[in-house]
Amino acid sequence: MFNFLNTYFPKGIQNALIQIWGLAEFTERYFKEIFKPPYEIKELIRQFFQIGNKSLGLVGVTGFIIGFVLALQAIPTLQPFGATALIPAMISISIIREIGPVITGLICAGKIGSGIGAELGSMKVTEQIDAMEVSACNPFKFLVVTRITATTLMIPLLIIYADTIALIGGYIALSIVSDMSISLYFSQIFDTLTFEDIIPATVKTFFFGFTIGLVGSYKGYTADRGTESVGIAANTSVVVSSLMVIIWDMLAVQLTNILF
Amino acid sequence: MDNSEIVIDIEHLKKSFGKTEILKDINLQVERGETVVTLGKSGTGKSVTLKCIVGLIYPDSGKVNVLGKDIPELTYEELQYIRKKIGFVFQSAALYDSMSVRENIEFPLDRNSDLDKNGITKRVEEVLSDVGLSDSIDKMPSELSGGMRKRLGVARTIALKPEIMLWDEPTTGLDPATAREISNLIVDMQKKYKVSSIVVTHDMICAKIVADRIVVLKDGTYANSGTYDELVKSDDEFVRSFFE
Numbered sequence: 001m002f003n004f005l006n007t008y009f010p011k012g013i014q015n016a017l018i019q020i021w022g023l024a025e026f027t028e029r030y031f032k033e034i035f036k037p038p039y040e041i042k043e044l045i046r047q048f049f050q051i052g053n054k055s056l057g058l059v060g061v062t063g064f065i066i067g068f069v070l071a072l073q074a075i076p077t078l079q080p081f082g083a084t085a086l087i088p089a090m091i092s093i094s095i096i097r098e099i100g101p102v103i104t105g106l107i108c109a110g111k112i113g114s115g116i117g118a119e120l121g122s123m124k125v126t127e128q129i130d131a132m133e134v135s136a137c138n139p140f141k142f143l144v145v146t147r148i149t150a151t152t153l154m155i156p157l158l159i160i161y162a163d164t165i166a167l168i169g170g171y172i173a174l175s176i177v178s179d180m181s182i183s184l185y186f187s188q189i190f191d192t193l194t195f196e197d198i199i200p201a202t203v204k205t206f207f208f209g210f211t212i213g214l215v216g217s218y219k220g221y222t223a224d225r226g227t228e229s230v231g232i233a234a235n236t237s238v239v240v241s242s243l244m245v246i247i248w249d250m251l252a253v254q255l256t257n258i259l260f
Numbered sequence: 261m262d263n264s265e266i267v268i269d270i271e272h273l274k275k276s277f278g279k280t281e282i283l284k285d286i287n288l289q290v291e292r293g294e295t296v297v298t299l300g301k302s303g304t305g306k307s308v309t310l311k312c313i314v315g316l317i318y319p320d321s322g323k324v325n326v327l328g329k330d331i332p333e334l335t336y337e338e339l340q341y342i343r344k345k346i347g348f349v350f351q352s353a354a355l356y357d358s359m360s361v362r363e364n365i366e367f368p369l370d371r372n373s374d375l376d377k378n379g380i381t382k383r384v385e386e387v388l389s390d391v392g393l394s395d396s397i398d399k400m401p402s403e404l405s406g407g408m409r410k411r412l413g414v415a416r417t418i419a420l421k422p423e424i425m426l427w428d429e430p431t432t433g434l435d436p437a438t439a440r441e442i443s444n445l446i447v448d449m450q451k452k453y454k455v456s457s458i459v460v461t462h463d464m465i466c467a468k469i470v471a472d473r474i475v476v477l478k479d480g481t482y483a484n485s486g487t488y489d490e491l492v493k494s495d496d497e498f499v500r501s502f503f504e
């Protein structure tokens with residue numbers, strides 16, 4: 001099969017195909033092993049809190065600034081027409097549907113993806129993964145399954161949290177120019193948002209989370225020998241998972257447009 | 261027929277990395293309760309040979325049979341089952357950085373022994389005192405010295421009471437007294453539990469204490485073998501170079 005590839009594809013495309021194949025095999029192994037006991041519950045919970053805790057601050061600050069700036073930008077456009085009342089609807093739709101998930105997804109790809117890539121990469125290089133393997137402790141289950149599961153569940157929560165803070169940031173910007181009460185602000189938001197806004201936007205965040213965990217684990221777990229490969233693992237984790245977050249987002253938008 | 265049992269049987273093992281042929285023709289039989297010491301220059305493939313035995317590295321060709329099973333043929337589950345009976349002391353210690361000394365030893369015990377919580381605690385304390393690390397039980401690996409890390413690597417492996425032990429330079433970097441203690445530990449395990457061992461070492465004091473038989477790796481194959489006393493008297497210059 002690789003001979004065939006050699007003749008017809010340049011090296012770059014070959015590598016990309018090998019990576020995609022590797023990710024697919026990794027995904028398959030994940031779904032095989034997640035349902036097989038024994039379960040590493042303790043490690044899963046530890047990862048869950050660690051991933052959440054580490055990103056809470058960064059994601060919160062970014063979320064706040066996004067909401068705040070979005071409202072600030074909208075005010076001068078809409079205020080001359082006396083349309084400030086439309087601002088909650090406008091910013092909530094952009095935040096919930098698009099900006100919140102994508103920006104938070106990208107931040108998590110950078111922060112969490114690189115962390116997983118570097119951690120597993122250095123465990124690989126220092127033979128810790130081999131040591132688990134030879135003592136018959138399945139390292140895939142202990143290290144990979146727990147991390148992918150934790151990111152799949154935690155990143156959607158982080159995105160909901162970022163969305164909420166962004167909406168609050170939007171209110172604070174708005175309250176500088178108008179005297180809209182916070183309850184009116186939020187009731188306007190809930191009047192505007194429909195299930196067609198919320199459901200697809202939430203579903204795609206699980207894919208973001210899964211991808212970030214998967215790519216980071218794959219890059220770390222399959223790192224080469226030698227310390228420089230730890231850096232490479234961390235770096236490519238970020239690049240590949242950021243790219244995949246954007247691709248998932250594009251697919252999600254297309255799919256939503258077809259379905260609804 | 262004698263009633264000795266071969267626990268490790270390697271025949272015509274070959275392994276290359278890229279274009280460099282590291283192992284060309286490895287043949288080795290280890291009997292139950294026997295300790296074989298491997299000598300050889302740095303980078304000749306001693307560690308690679310050990311890794312072939314536990315299935316961390318797959319040979320290009322040849323037979324690797326451990327406890328009656330052909331390692332390269334096994335499924336992952338079968339391999340895991342065999343690995344429970346094999347202990348591997350890494351040259352680099354390979355300690356779990358994110359776990360304390362105690363947790364490093366508990367990790368495999370939790371998953372692969374029938375001991376209950378009390379039993380595990382007792383076993384951890386027992387093996388730590390065997391290697392003289394009792395005082396460091398709650399430290400992190402990053403707080404240990406090089407020699408202490410090495411000893412923890414040993415403790416973690418012997419805690420599982422394996423039938424076969426593969427030691428990759430267990431005494432390198434240790435002071436002579438501690439090196440002697442580790443060597444005696446290898447002999448104790450052999451005497452008490454009839455453990456079979458392969459010991460890779462450059463430390464001739466250790467080799468003298470533990471070896472039933474010594475094999476010398478050169479150019480990808482075992483060029484010489486014999487007991488310690490036989491090899492000391494060898495007129496082969498390469499063999500002599502290890503003893504001087």
Ligand SMILES: Nc1ncnc2c1ncn2[C@@H]1O[C@H](COP(=O)(O)OP(=O)(O)OP(=O)(O)O)[C@@H](O)[C@H]1O
Nearest residue numbers: 225277282300301302303304305306307308309351
């Ligand atoms: N996974 C691997 N991939 C590529 N090359 C490897 C791999 N493992 C070992 N090698 C190469 O195989 C050769 C033998 O390595 P090995 O670690 O077995 O040496 P050694 O005999 O144990 O040496 P030392 O006494 O220094 O530990 C080295 O040249 C090493 O670079």
Ligand SMILES: [Mg+2]
Nearest residue numbers: 306307351428
């Ligand atoms: Mg070695």
